Amino acid sequence: MSEYDAVLFDSDGILVEPPPAETQSTATRAAFHEVGIDEPARTHVQAIVDGVTVGELEEICTAYDLEPETFWEARERHDERSQLEEFERGVRGRYDDVSAIVDLPVDCGVVSNNHHSTIEFVLAYFDLERAFETYYGREMTIESLELKKPNAHYLERAIADLSAESVLYVGDSESDVVAATRAGLESAFVRRPHCRGTELEATPTYDLEDLHDVADLVRGDGRRRA
Missing domain, CATH: 1.10.150 (DNA polymerase; domain 1)
Structure with a gap:
């Protein structure tokens, strides 16, 4: 049984390849x-x-x-x-290992610094809508620049939507780890090719190779803390 009520995922660099x-x-x-x-x-x-x-x-x-x-x-x-x-x-695509997290036994959501409308497109285009109960990107406004990660604003909105208490946030950047900490969440840093050698100042709860590791962790099959 999972120790988490919900899992939130970043989009760029986690679900889909980041923009060049x-x-x-x-x-x-x-x-x-x-x-x-x-x-x-x-x-x-x-x-x-x-x-x-x-x-x-x-x-x-x-x-x-x-x-x-x-x-x-x-x-x-x-x-x-x-x-x-x-x-x-087809210049950018979905990571193959996303299939590992589409049927997790807990509610899931997406929280990204990308535009909300872009996240909406991504979920529909890659047939991922059924995998996530909620999702947030930022509005196309200047004001949204102050609300993006490492600000915990959108993470907190997603947590409220899911009515979850124990939440894991999965990301690929320092700001993801900091935002999770500010929101009171545990975090998983996934070392995609673009961040394989990144040295973090903030310490994630877990330092993982891919989304298969995340799926194992959430299902209780593995626990590798950073």
Whole structure:
């Protein structure tokens, strides 16, 4: 029997392959072009791709005399479109081991820093809707930048939906581990190829190889703590 009432999963890097940095850079440059900036500074493009804060976004827009809301609307639209096109063209796909967690004996959910509408697309496109009782991505607003992980906001909303007390969060980044800790959850860090050698400052409850390990853990077949 599982010691968890529920399991929450990140999406990019856990359920599906993460978006390539160049794809995100191209989408960001397209957004700049749409609002009249043909040659944005490389450092500004990189800052947005790396996870811009509200303050950084406002400074970048001030440098080009742009309204932050206007630029951000364009950026989010181009970013989402580029992601959906990559899924549809087969450039990005679902990890094979996701099949190991679609029938877990506990309620499951998805919590991601990606757009809520993108997560909705992913679950439908890869036929994963039945595997998850709830899911959260962030809204396409500037305000959502302050609510994404490592903020525990969306994790807490998912926990409330599932009425769960003992919850495991599965992710592939430091911010996932920190967000889980802030939400009072145990965490599992999955070492996908893109994070195989990552050295974490925050310590996850479990350090695992793949989703088969997660499934074994949740079913009570294995317990490998970090």
